Amino acid sequence: MCSVTDQPPTLLVCINRSASVYETFIGNGTLCVNTLCNSQQALSxxxxxxxxxxxxxxAGHWESGVTGAPLLEGAxxxxxxxxxxxxxxxTHDILFCQVVDIKHQDxxxxxxxxxxxxxxxPGAAAAV
Structure with missing residues (x-):
């Protein structure tokens, strides 16, 4: 995952077409990039x-995002x-993904x- 542009906010995600989630991402046309907290290592x-x-x-607690994609509570x-x-x-597809909503914990x-x-x-260092 990396940033492509900020107008509109877009990132790219590279995924192997043999990955178990590939058909879900392509079929739904949505995804959520959940960046984990230190306490979520087991989920990773x-x-x-x-x-x-x-x-x-x-294993996690999930809610539906604006797009319907699963957002991890506490991410x-x-x-x-x-x-x-x-x-x-x-072997991969590059998915260009427009960000429609952001949730974060400082x-x-x-x-x-x-x-x-x-x-x-550390959370304080991330805010620099």
Whole structure:
């Protein structure tokens, strides 16, 4: 996921066409990018593995966003989007997604994953 433009607010999401959520994203034309808090590491592990969609969504508390996409309650940041364009490249599609609603929590620490391990970014540092 990365930013494309701020007018209109648009980001891109790259997804393998063999991913279990691919047909859902394409069929619904919506998705929500939920950025996790440090306390949500277990949920990150579920979504990052081969766990079924049913098990993944049973683990968190969810609400429907403006687009109808699932927003994780307590997420650090939720970007509720409608898919406006899709481009196929190799095994993946690049989804261009217009952000239609944003929810965020300033006080919580963000969960980051790099170098094959989890790290957290303190809430105060995220506001800099």
């Amino acid at each position: 592990n579920l979504f990052g593995g081969k766990t079924s969609q049913e098990e993944r969504f049973a 650090k940041l939720a970007l509720d989007c409608k898919v406006t364009q899709s481009v196929s490249v190799g 006080a919580s620490d963000a969960l980051l994953y790099f170098g094959r391990q989890y790290h957290h970014l």
